[in-house]
Amino acid sequence: MRLLNRSAGRLSRYRRGPIAGFVVLLLGLLLTGGLYAAFSPAHADSDSAAAKQAQIEKGRQLFLVSCAFCHGQNGQGVLTQGGSQLGPALTDVGAAAVDFQVGTGRMPMTMPGPQAKEKQPSFSDQEISDLAAYVASLGTGPGIPDKQLYSTQGMSQSQINALVQRGGQIFLANCTACHNFEGSGGAMPRGGFAPRIRGVSSKHIYEAMLTGPQSMDTFSDGNIPPQDKKAVIAYLNNLNNTPSYSGLTLGGLGPVSEGLIGWVVGLGFLVGFAVWIAAHTTRTTKKKDGASA
Amino acid sequence: MSSADVASTNGTKPATVSGGNKRVGTIANWADERLGLASLAKKNLRKVFPDHWSFMLGEIALWSFVVLLITGVFLTLWFDPSMSEVTYNGSYAPLRGVDVSSAYASTMNISFDVRGGLLLRQMHHWAATLFVASMMIHLMRVYLTGAFRKPREINWVIGCFLVLLGTIEGFTGYSLPDDLLSGTGVRAADGFIKATPIVGTYISFFLFGGEFPGSHIIPRLYSMHILLIPGLLLALIAAHMMLLVYHKHTQWPGPGRTEQNVVGFPMLPVYMAKAGGFFFIVFGTIALLGGLFSLNPVWKFGPYDPSKVTAGSQPDWYMGWPDGLLRIMPAWETHLWGHTVSWNIMVPILVCPPAMLTILILLPFFENWVSGDKREHHLLQRPRNAPTRTAILAALATFYALAWTAGGNDIIAIKFGLSINEITYFLRGAVFVGPVLAFIIARRWCISLQRHDQEKLLHGYESGVLVRSPAGGYAEKHLPLPLAKAYALTARETETYMTEEQMAESAANYKGRFPKLRARLQRAYFAHTVPNVTVEELHEAQHHAEHELHEMEAQIAAGPNRHGPTQGH
Numbered sequence: 001m002r003l004l005n006r007s008a009g010r011l012s013r014y015r016r017g018p019i020a021g022f023v024v025l026l027l028g029l030l031l032t033g034g035l036y037a038a039f040s041p042a043h044a045d046s047d048s049a050a051a052k053q054a055q056i057e058k059g060r061q062l063f064l065v066s067c068a069f070c071h072g073q074n075g076q077g078v079l080t081q082g083g084s085q086l087g088p089a090l091t092d093v094g095a096a097a098v099d100f101q102v103g104t105g106r107m108p109m110t111m112p113g114p115q116a117k118e119k120q121p122s123f124s125d126q127e128i129s130d131l132a133a134y135v136a137s138l139g140t141g142p143g144i145p146d147k148q149l150y151s152t153q154g155m156s157q158s159q160i161n162a163l164v165q166r167g168g169q170i171f172l173a174n175c176t177a178c179h180n181f182e183g184s185g186g187a188m189p190r191g192g193f194a195p196r197i198r199g200v201s202s203k204h205i206y207e208a209m210l211t212g213p214q215s216m217d218t219f220s221d222g223n224i225p226p227q228d229k230k231a232v233i234a235y236l237n238n239l240n241n242t243p244s245y246s247g248l249t250l251g252g253l254g255p256v257s258e259g260l261i262g263w264v265v266g267l268g269f270l271v272g273f274a275v276w277i278a279a280h281t282t283r284t285t286k287k288k289d290g291a292s293a
Numbered sequence: 294m295s296s297a298d299v300a301s302t303n304g305t306k307p308a309t310v311s312g313g314n315k316r317v318g319t320i321a322n323w324a325d326e327r328l329g330l331a332s333l334a335k336k337n338l339r340k341v342f343p344d345h346w347s348f349m350l351g352e353i354a355l356w357s358f359v360v361l362l363i364t365g366v367f368l369t370l371w372f373d374p375s376m377s378e379v380t381y382n383g384s385y386a387p388l389r390g391v392d393v394s395s396a397y398a399s400t401m402n403i404s405f406d407v408r409g410g411l412l413l414r415q416m417h418h419w420a421a422t423l424f425v426a427s428m429m430i431h432l433m434r435v436y437l438t439g440a441f442r443k444p445r446e447i448n449w450v451i452g453c454f455l456v457l458l459g460t461i462e463g464f465t466g467y468s469l470p471d472d473l474l475s476g477t478g479v480r481a482a483d484g485f486i487k488a489t490p491i492v493g494t495y496i497s498f499f500l501f502g503g504e505f506p507g508s509h510i511i512p513r514l515y516s517m518h519i520l521l522i523p524g525l526l527l528a529l530i531a532a533h534m535m536l537l538v539y540h541k542h543t544q545w546p547g548p549g550r551t552e553q554n555v556v557g558f559p560m561l562p563v564y565m566a567k568a569g570g571f572f573f574i575v576f577g578t579i580a581l582l583g584g585l586f587s588l589n590p591v592w593k594f595g596p597y598d599p600s601k602v603t604a605g606s607q608p609d610w611y612m613g614w615p616d617g618l619l620r621i622m623p624a625w626e627t628h629l630w631g632h633t634v635s636w637n638i639m640v641p642i643l644v645c646p647p648a649m650l651t652i653l654i655l656l657p658f659f660e661n662w663v664s665g666d667k668r669e670h671h672l673l674q675r676p677r678n679a680p681t682r683t684a685i686l687a688a689l690a691t692f693y694a695l696a697w698t699a700g701g702n703d704i705i706a707i708k709f710g711l712s713i714n715e716i717t718y719f720l721r722g723a724v725f726v727g728p729v730l731a732f733i734i735a736r737r738w739c740i741s742l743q744r745h746d747q748e749k750l751l752h753g754y755e756s757g758v759l760v761r762s763p764a765g766g767y768a769e770k771h772l773p774l775p776l777a778k779a780y781a782l783t784a785r786e787t788e789t790y791m792t793e794e795q796m797a798e799s800a801a802n803y804k805g806r807f808p809k810l811r812a813r814l815q816r817a818y819f820a821h822t823v824p825n826v827t828v829e830e831l832h833e834a835q836h837h838a839e840h841e842l843h844e845m846e847a848q849i850a851a852g853p854n855r856h857g858p859t860q861g862h
Contacts, residue, residue, distance in 0.1 A: 114712065161386055168387045172473065172595045176603040181473065182593045186604025187703035191712035194604065238387060239593075245404070246411060246587035254474065254603075256701040258588050259610030262422035266582050267430065270353050270423070271346070273574050277567055278346035281558075 052133065059134025062127055066108050075138045086112070093211065094141020095132035100207035102128045104200075106214070114191035115214050142210045149226050150202040150233050160234060167235030170228050174219065183236060184252035188215045198240060198252075202233045342564050343544035343557035347434045352568060353427035356575035357420045358530065364417040365519065371407050373399035374469065374515035376508040385592050393471075393596035396511045400470040400591055416583035421466060423579065425459045425611040432456060432653075436686050439674040440543045441657040443667070448536045451529050453654045458526050460611045465518040467589075467609050471511055474589070476597025477606045479510060481616075488638035506599060546672045546784030548777050555671070607700060615646050617699030621720045652689070663814045665803070677746070678785045680739035681818045687735035688728035695724045743823035746782050749774055750826050751834040760845060770845055773838040779831070787825040791816045 014020055064073060070087025072078050077089030090097075101107040105119035123131065132144060147153075152160050172181070178194035180186050185196040192215040197205065209229050212218030219229070250257040325331040342348070375395035381388050383398070384405040393401075403410035432452060435441055441449040464482075468475045483505045487493040502509035541555050550556045558564060582588075594603065608616050618641030625636040660682060676683040698705065699720045706713040753771035760770050774782070791799065791812075800812040826834075 161389075164387050165390055168595065169391065172598075172601050172603075176473070176601065178604055180605045181595075181603040182590075184605070185707055187706035187713045189712075190714050191706075191710075193707050235387065244587055244590075245592070246415060246590050247583075247585045249587045249590070252593075253704055254605040255589075255607040255609050255613075256605070256704045258586075259422065259613065261582075261586050262419065262610065263426055265586070266419060266423050266578060267353070267426050269578050270427070270575060271350070271430070273571070273578075274349035274353070275346040277571060277574075278344055278349065281344055 055130050055133045056137045057134075059130035059132070059137075062123070062131050063134050066122070067131075070109075070112075075135060090135050091139040092141050093135060093139075095136035095144050096142040096207045097211040097213065098132040098135045099128060099144045100204055100211060100213055102131055103207075104204055115188075115193060118195060145203065145206045145210065147203075150206040150230055152230070152234055152237075163231045163234040164238045166228070167231030167233070167238075170224065171232050171235050174224065175232065178216075180252065181254070182239060182249070182252040197236065200236075202237065205233050205236065206230075337538065338559070338561040340538065340541075340560045341555045341557045342542050342560065343550075343555060345545060347438070348542065349571060350427055350434050351431040352571055353575055354424055354431055355530065355534075356572045357424040357427060357579065358526070359572065360420040360576055360579050361417060361424060362523070364413050364420060365523075367413050368403060368417055369519060371399055371403045371410065372396070372469070372515075374512045376471065376506075376511050381596075388592060388595065391596065394511070396469060396471040397591070397596045400472070404592065412580075412583050414583075415586075415588045416579050418466075418588045419582040419586070420579045421463050422588075422609065423575075423582075425456070425463055428452070428456050428459055429611075433686060433690070436656065437676040437683060438543070439670065439679055439682065442670040443661070444669055445536070445540055445543075446657045446661070448533060448540070449657050450654050451533045451536070453650060455526065455529050455533065456653075457650060458522055458529065462518065462522040462526065463609055463611055465514045465522065468514050469511060469518060470589070470591050471597050472589075472591040473594035473597050473601055473603055474591075474606060475594075476506070476599070477602055478608055478612075479514075479597075480505065480599065481608075485638060485642045488635040489643060490632075490634060490639075506597070541671065543671050543673050545781065547781045550672065550784075552669065552671050605704060607704075610697075613700035614693050614696035615642050617696040617702070617720075618642075618645055618724075620702055621696075621699045621717050621724070623721070649689075649693075656685070660818075662805075663811060663818050665799075665811075665815070672784065674785065677739040677742040678822075680736045680743070680822065683739050684732045684736035688732040691731035692724060692728045695720055695727050699724075740821050740823060747823055747826055750779060750782055751830060753834075753838050758845070760848065770841070771838070772842070773835060783825060783831070785825055787822060791819070 063071075063075070067075075067087075067090075070078055071090050072087070075090035078086040080086050098107075101116070102123055103121055105121040106116035108122060109116045110119070121128070129144075135141075136143065152163065155163070175183070175197075178186050178188065179197050180194075183197040186194045188194055194215070197208075200208075206229055208216060209219040209224060209232070210221075221229075224232070250261055321331075373395045377395050378392050379395050379398050381391050381393045381398050381401060383389070383401050385401060388401070400414075403414055405411070435449065435452070464478070468479050468482075483497055483501065486497045486500065489496060497505070500510070500513070501507045502513075542557075544550050544555055544557065547556070595601070607613060619638065622637050622641045625640075627634040627636065699717070702713055702716045702720070705711060706716060753773045756770045756772040758770040759767050761767050773779075796812045796816055799815060800808040803811055805811070
């Protein structure tokens with residue numbers, strides 16, 4: 001007891017110290033947080049199930065307003081009278097597809113067309129996750145990927161270099177055929193297109209590979225394992241972050257824009273100079289009075 | 294220019310060397326006694342060339358070729374034309390550890406590890422782009438102005454082969470780095486060769502030393518690219534220039550310019566300075582392009598691998614139009630006794646380009662056959678004064694441009710939000726309809742411009758002076774053209790419109806083949822040409838203009854709101 005008293009006495013010496021208030025506050029917070037963590041799980045489980053149900057319901061309400069016209073009131077898809085698809089069934093697309101399509105502004109579409117274009121998202125992040133939760137509840141399908149699946153955070157530079165190198169090879173083998181050698185995009189039949197993918201967020205690229213939106217193929221985890229998807233994303237981010245060693249990239253479109261520059265800038269410049277040189281002619285003597293030009 | 298401006302003597306001093314630099318004279322004399330160049334130099338250093346911007350288009354091609362030689366030699370110092378496999382270990386991190394060909398590795402080495410290598414590589418490529426492009430506009434200039442006429446037909450043919458060789462040279466160079474884009478191009482070329490009936494497969498096997506891609510194609514293309522074709526190009530360029538000197542340069546019509554003389558400035562010092570200066574301008578422009586604009590970024594393409602391809606795989610622009618025809622050609626194939634005849638490849642690649650080259654080579658001979666003109670021509674014609682000729686080029690250029698457009702159909706589709714299918718369907722029709730429309734429009738346009746010239750000659754040019762008549766109406770005064778300008782406009786021949794009888798006569802007089810067809814073509818070729826104004830018409834117009842001028846001066850002298858002595862009019 002004496003021992004205790006002594007140490008309490010020692011402690012009490014600091015009770016008016018400058019950091020005493022903060023320490024007490026910190027301890028208090030730790031205690032309440034710890035107690036909550038210790039006692040709440042059983043309670044929270046039933047709570048989160050209810051919360052999830054509420055979220056799904058919220059998502060359903062949004063879905064009925066903004067998506068059901070084309071995708072059907074239960075996400076079963078709608079056929080036009082002509083028999084073509086107005087909106088596909090969403091019963092097995094999963095949360096990742098919703099997060100990609102709505103998160104990049106592709107859905108809801110402005111108007112029916114060959115392919116939805118990227119635009120400013122119409123919903124807030126919370127609404128997107130509500131919608132995703134609702135669509136995920138309709139069936140199976142991939143969920144929204146965890147950040148660790150596409151982020152290189154915490155990796156050493158040599159690991160990232162190895163990842164970028166591998167990603168480049170996977171990118172050239174699987175992606176460039178449609179998206180072009182530096183992700184500038186390319187044409188697909190009947191007005192479709194592979195969009196420009198430079199500057200797209202890592203999460204959306206991951207989701208695109210996972211779900212195969214619009215004209216794109218699905219690159220399932222069996223096809224390109226998560227580690228390789230991460231590598232492709234690392235390669236694209238590396239392309240974004242490295243300077244163009246060779247000057248203006250002219251849209252990164254290959255020989256068409258190069259030819260255009262050659263003709264318009266290069267040849268235009270030189271023909272302009274030819275005109276200039278020919279216009280500056282020479283005179284052997286000064287013009288005399290009365291001499292006509 | 295009055296005669297007082299022209300020197301009547303060589304000046305007061307005799308034209309002998311007075312003192313001067315004795316040492317230079319001694320050296321020159323030593324060299325001349327052994328080489329005999331003085332007489333050659335004396336003649337050619339004072340050779341006269343006429344001045345016009347359009348005469349310098351071919352010079353762009355010449356100087357880009359010089360830049361190509363200089364930068365090309367630099368590149369050969371490091372380039373390794375081998376398809377042996379090595380592991381890339383250079384400075385570009387994303388490709389480190391990847392197995393590539395030596396050709397690709399050395400291209401990467403030039404781009405990232407040789408000082409100034411990327412700049413020189415890009416300059417070489419930009420110079421190639423400009424080389425072929427400037428040859429094309431030079432060719433168009435020569436055709437549109439009638440500079441190909443007798444005695445310059447052979448030089449026209451040489452020029453056509455220069456365009457062909459420049460294109461092949463460009464393609465072989467494009468293929469050397471062995472990157473994904475160029476490998477796709479070589480793959481396509483292999484397909485074209487294999488589409489040749491009967492012998493295609495054999496040619497492909499001989500060229501590639503076995504099945505594509507093999508390990509021989511890059512070294513072989515390299516020999517062609519740095520030895521065979523540059524040698525031919527150099528020889529043909531030399532021949533082209535020697536013929537230019539021999540024929541003397543053509544000139545625009547104007548006072549004092551005839552079919553017998555050349556009016557302009559001497560080679561030394563004027564054209565030496567102009568052409569020499571232009572070389573540095575071309576060099577500088579190419580250096581700027583190489584430094585500012587990315588061209589063929591091989592590190593992004595990666596090494597060639599037959600299993601890979603990239604969107605936007607196009608050849609360089611000069612191969613773009615056959616590629617475009619290939620893209621819009623319907624998938625027609627015939628199967629005969631177990632063999633496939635690929636019309637879809639043969640027509641756009643193996644038939645059309647050689648046919649276009651043949652048409653190009655034959656253009657001067659065709660026109661000559663139609664016109665039956667045996668005279669020499671050293672004075673140029675304005676495009677409007679040869680409406681059918683101009684229209685023929687407009688039609689050919691439209692076909693070329695549409696095929697070219699087809700070559701970029703995917704880029705057009707994504708950049709303009711169009712459907713690639715619809716672009717293709719449109720161009721399938723447009724390559725046939727477009728040239729016809731262009732022909733008609735260009736021809737009528739030329740004829741309208743001729744009428745405009747005639748109007749300017751007879752009624753003067755619009756002076757911008759507005760005159761109010763006594764009745765209150767406003768009219769713009771026309772003033773007579775300056776004499777030199779009027780001379781240049783009237784210095785042309787009128788090919789007359791032939792009647793049926795004249796056609797029959799022309800056919801009867803012609804001893805060669807197809808006299809009737811020729812007579813009809815002759816009529817079609819020169820029909821509707823606006824006749825040149827006659828001397829009488831011009832004099833009358835001048836009198837009229839003088840009268841009007843006096844009248845206007847009188848009106849101005851009378852002051853505002855007062856009518857001058859117009860009663861006599």
